Amino acid sequence: MKKNDANRNLEENAKQKDLAYNKSDGTDQFMTTDQGVKVNDDNNSLKAGDRGPSLLEDFILREKITHFDHERIPERIVHARGSAAHGYFQPNAEAKKYSKAGFLQDANSTTPVFVRFSTVAGFRGSTDMARDVRGFAVKFYTEEGNFDLVGNNIPIFFIQDAAKFPDLVHAVKPEPHHEMPQAASAHDTFWDFISLMPESMHMIMWAMSDRAIPRSYRMMEGFGVHTFRFINKKNESSFVKFHWKPKLGTHAVVWDEAVKISGNDPDFHRRDLWEAIESGSFPEWELGVQVIPEADEHKFDFDLLDPTKIVPEELVPVTIIGKMVLNRNPDNFFAETEQVAFHPGHIVPGIDFTNDPLLQGRLFSYTDTQLSRLGSPNFHEIPINRPIAPMHNNQRDGHMRQEINVGRVSYHPNSLGGGCPFQAKIAEGGFESYNERIDAKKVRERSESFADHFSQAKLFFESQTQVEQDHIINALRFELSKVEVPAIRERMLGLLSQVDTNLAKAVAKGLGMQVPRSPERPMNHGVGADDKGKQEPKPLVKYAQTSDALSMIKNKLNSDTIESRQVAFLCADGVDGNSVNTMKAALEKEGATVKIIGTNATAIKTAEGKELKVDHNLLTVSSVLFDAVFIPAGEASIDRLKEEEKIPEFLNDTYKHCKVIGADQEGILLLNETNFVLQLSEAKLEEQGIITSDTTKASLTADFISAMGEHRFWIREKPLT
Template sequence: MKNQHLTTNQGAPITDNQNSLTVGRDGPTLLQDHIFLEKLAHFDRERIPERVVHAKGAGAHGFFKVYKDMSKYTMAKFLNNPTKETPVFVRFSVVIGSKGVADTVRDVRGFAVKFYTEDGNYDIVGNNLPIFFIRDAIKFPDLIHALKPDPISNIPGDSAKNNRFWDYISLTPEATHMITWLFSDLGTIKSYRTMKGAGVNTYKWINFEGESKLIKYHWIPMAGEKTIDRFEAEKLAGIDPDIASRDLFDTLAKGKTVDYELRVQMIDEDEDDLDFDPLDATKTWPEKKFPLMPVGMMTLNRNPQNFFAEVEQVAFAPSAIVPGIGFTNDKLLQGRLFSYTDTHMHRLGKNFLQLPINRPIVPINNNMQDGPAQYLPNKGTTNYNPNSLNNGNPHPVPFSGKPEKVKAEGTIKRREIEKTNDYEQAGERYRSLSKTQRDHLVSNIVDALGYAKKDIQYRMLNNFLKADQDFGRRVAKGLGLNH
């Protein structure tokens, strides 16, 4: 390898970066030692704010290929051409703990995919579980506060054994369904390669005719789905806390690939004979009625070259969509459309989309300018539209589809959705589990809820009984509660 000279960040040669500059052997260090000051000042600023949720993660590069032209359903170009490989970057994450959290703790896992398409970046920012705790984004800060460490002691502990968490959940009936997923063994994993993914929110696919369908995304791991039980999870948290991150890195470093199939469920927008609201993120869509249609394959094949530059600085946003994809009135999604870009500006700065990992592969043309860390300035003097000095450039793109039909009218008010149906799917889910899975679910809940105050335990019990009598009775027995 060629010899490299040590330099400052200004490019000046450094003759010694191990001894600071002093007057005489024992004299004070000089303020003029710019080499020393630059080195310390840079070190002092190495950390950026950790993500407010999903702080610990692991990432990988790869590509996505659609199986066949999906233009019947969506005009998204990356879903229209089966010969095309669209580059992707994926970040898997643990939600609640800070950056040093163990990979195996009971938690939801993030599954975020960035597609670098010819129409700009498209992000599917999903999780491993197909539903969520709440259905309205205005509740999200409360949910996360209840899960994160106590604001007085700041003791992270085990968020599943947190009195404050159960207090909040017991007063949030729509979360009962999520508890039946999170406290099954799907809440404890040791590999991201054997974990499913889900978009959770309801999006739209829109075709060239302006026709749209409601859709939900699913990622199916080609290596099969695997979980561990809480005893193994607790043991691994002690002896091998980074097991899932390392497993992904080592697999790719050995030249192997990690593959997930993208599948989609669809519902017609005028479908109204369901006993739940298809825009409610606390609900699954029954697979028998709405089968999972295979769409394409994602292949991860390359590790990041630098963790900070790529995994830490990558910025996903549900609002990053391309033509052919649409938003719905899913109230959780609507809030997410604001929150991610807002936090990126805080975490990474206004020009975060100029970072190589976030930069679209297509040219960016508009008149937005300046701001901190601007290094892709627009060229020329006509930084405004309309203009004649630059032939009107950049021009709006002619619209190629048909306008989407949306109906919206009503009084402006804060209100719940109509079909809340908070317990039915929780009961169905319990009854769909095998005997062993039910045993683990009940035992995991009893273990964690046992740390909560009695009145909170009773409130939770009431919710479980409403979901399924047997489920509730077994939790009551485990906790020694009367019912």
């Protein structure tokens, strides 16, 4: 579907909504109470005289205030801050080979979905740009019932067993004596916990990487985290790992940028998702699976059931089985985004669980959470949670029951109701748990196959480019510098030395410390230490020492498209209208979005005397909100921009964050106000992603767009020594 067609459809939908709420006779436009009584005066409470006391009989006031006082529900313990959208999923011809799930059988069919993205640690009012894992939860409204794929943008987790989940969350949340810091892991309790839990080291590498500060929800991968099962029509079982691959590639911001975005626009990710969908630039992902035959369960040097491990794509490639498109924003944030209830236990025939100990604990936790947050076991009746499949069972009553059940029968078996509802046979679509044989003693232990905590942490770190490794080192320096207890820092350096010696040394240098000669023993006070208090890391696993799929820069998903990228045009009165329009048209043809940044909030005059609408006043924005900057020609415009104190900071930050800068004719003169341009020879400008009408080889527009396709020019960053 073309963008213009999509926009027309969205506008038509909006008109239909308006018509639905505003009848032609105007009868539904009157304000009423919750009981439908029309309200004559909503501005004044009922009083005994105009200066007298308010009267208790004012049922209009009492209803309004009571409802207001109860508008809030408990926020989620984790994943409290989120954003969501509606869309659809469409399988391809490959999908039905692996699973008998109905929504995967027909490549011409689509299944409605609702997707919620979120940060994990912060409260609802925190910033979108915290260094954090991002939730990636998808609700499929299938004809066989709802299937919830509840995952993250990182394929693994901090812990191996759900018994440690409350401890992890308590540690990362604000410290209880003063409730600080908000939405941040850079404090003592978190790193105290991590320093005593080596099983977290692989996840720490991901969390300290740029994966934890994505450019957009639309530009991050999603993962099911756990190993699930697929069962096909032949009743053959396979282990499966879920992957969401974004159409726009995987991209991130840099840390300095994230900090400044939080100050400029803490709703940066929310706004990005909303505006992309409203403009018709619908976010899209491919759904991929790594399928491992049941016979191959034990062929790897790691355990498939260990949630702190990935299956490297070099060992098991990702097979694409469909795509997901998000094409509609919610109508009401609270009713949909806030009240949606995901649960990893919501599965359909053809999909089943494994014995992953973290997954098993989540199957209990989510139901308990929904009962607490939404106040009733009837949370499935809230419109956003209702399946499209018909519901028939003997569950009754409870707080906020909406279903009106008729008849006298609410039990099974029965004869008074003709035996209804009937139990479905397997051939009729009835769910059957996979017939897995289990023969074991009840123990509180972990398998020895879960004991290697460092090999994949090392694999991840060594798979990164030098730039990405430097970002991980700087992130660890920042986080551990916030830790006040020296012993915690020392323990962490000991653990890092088990991942990579040079990594540990580089972090230690930034802390002004030395790497301990040997890590503290036992390294894990919870599990894994033998009777002598020693825990030796196992040898490196046999797969390749690096994996390009783990690096966002090397990853083939790092698409060169500039679709929906935001470009700031710095303009003032006297700007060359042709320079603006030529570049603007070329960028919009490629799907990018142009924002005119002016010296006022309304409009400016071009050199040709035409009015140019301003999208943002220079005073209200920063370069961190944009992906590239262009300075159009126009002598008067450049002279005026030179007077703006914010211009040098705007351009210097753009350069510092390795983004593309373009300048046409006189626009080049504005670059002389910066710290960087005089340090670069003319020959190096284009090499550094600075595209000007003096240095361009093809055309200014073509070269600027080509440079934007690189997204960042990391050559500007000086390697750590």
